[in-house]
Amino acid sequence: METFDHNALQETLSAMMPGAVFNTNPQFVEAVVPANDLHKFALELKMNSKTQFDYLVCQTGLDKNEELSVVFHLRSTKLNHSCVLKVITSDRINPEFDSVFDIWKSAEFFEREIFDLLGIKFKNHPDLRRLFLEDDFVGYPLRKDFVDNINIVQ
């Protein structure tokens, strides 16, 4: 059973990540971090003995019309606590974040999926190709402004 003190974890995180904004979320401690500091903070979250987030449960992209974001669900297998990390950009034409594949190996393929379906690029990714769709597919289907007149997915 997950029984950890949300407030204590939030204090630890806010001390570790200056510049992070904390959202209210009844389920998780949720932090929005500046995109430039993403890789630095992610590495710190994994390595710091107070947090030890060694397991990236889920990494996914979100399109909320005016902004694109990437959401990380992190869990520590040793300390049994979890948190949510978010990075947000308003750049819809060329959105780009740091890749975290060197911190959590599973991120390499989560990032390929996000690139495939939402068109978010990741800096320093070793093999950023489409994962599910064909290489010559035009557009990013999970974006809200995606229109496909041939294969109507509704």
Added chain:
Amino acid sequence: MVEKREIILGENEPYVINMGPQHPSTHGVLRFELSLKGETVFKVVPHCGYIHRGIEKMCESNTYQQIIHLTDRMDYLSAHPNNEAVSLCVEKALGIEVPERVKVIRTILSELGRLASHQLWWCAFGMDLGALTTFFYGLRDREKILDIFEESFGSRLLHSYICPGGLMNDVHPNFKQRIKDFIPYFRKKLPEYDQLLSGNVIFKERSRGIGMLSLEDAISYGVTGPSGRGSGFSCDIRKSQPYSAYDRVDFKEILFTEGDTYARYRVRIAEMWESMKILEQLVDQIPDGDYTAKMKPIIKLPEGEYYQSVETARGELGVYIVSKGDKFPVRVKFRTPNFSNLFAINHMAVGHKIADLVAISGSLDLVIPDIDR
């Protein structure tokens, strides 16, 4: 002047061949791009997307009751936990407490599904290694479970039976008796599995020390379920975040620390014993009452983000729903267990022979529609 030269393929540089997408031991439409030297694998690049249906996109224009029917089509061998994940997530968002009867029946169904899934895995794994007999033994016993399913809700594979608020309809009156008959039957039959395969010398030689995955790598790649527990990764959601009736049953989390194919095999065999233990504890304790909580015909989730994990037969399934207060979700993400399990295969298979790659992918228990979604 033309110079005569002899070129032997694969002598200096790796020889690249495709395994799949129509290969029987990839268990579906998955293609491995193999770099070989002789028969030794140097690199495995999985290519997915042959059965990508855009389930996450479809979810954005369907109501929560309709999404249930799409989740069956992901991991079709453990459809109940898939349905349960979405249902639990919706119930958590609405703050609904389901009746006790529903909780117990859901747990029973999940465990029956786990048994059926592990039985089919055992059939196919034996066949991957060239033992055809396992297929008949496994399917013989799986049929009994599918009959229980068919009697109660009419379908054998894609049930769509667990829905937000409870169950689609009440279980058949024979449900309890059928499970009571099945458990002693399978308790007698499961030792046959060990006699056929577990103690077989050829099988042990083929699986011991093959496809090593260390604990650190299992965590880093996010390999969960029996595959992760074969490396000593304590990742059972039923224990760490109990849902439905798992907090009131007594069972062990099976952990092996070897991290090879044989360890992953033994985790699943031991899990079948544990599943039967859970069933025995619950089958006499199904309380009377409603089979569903009172639900509105149109479910609108309050604005926010919700996450729910369940343990399917293959590992941790996470459902992440973002809602804006509408009847349609803004975004639904399925964190499927097979997706993360698959991509550890390059790490595990390098240096082994092609035949061992088949054993490794068999021991991961891949279901391809679950990867592609």
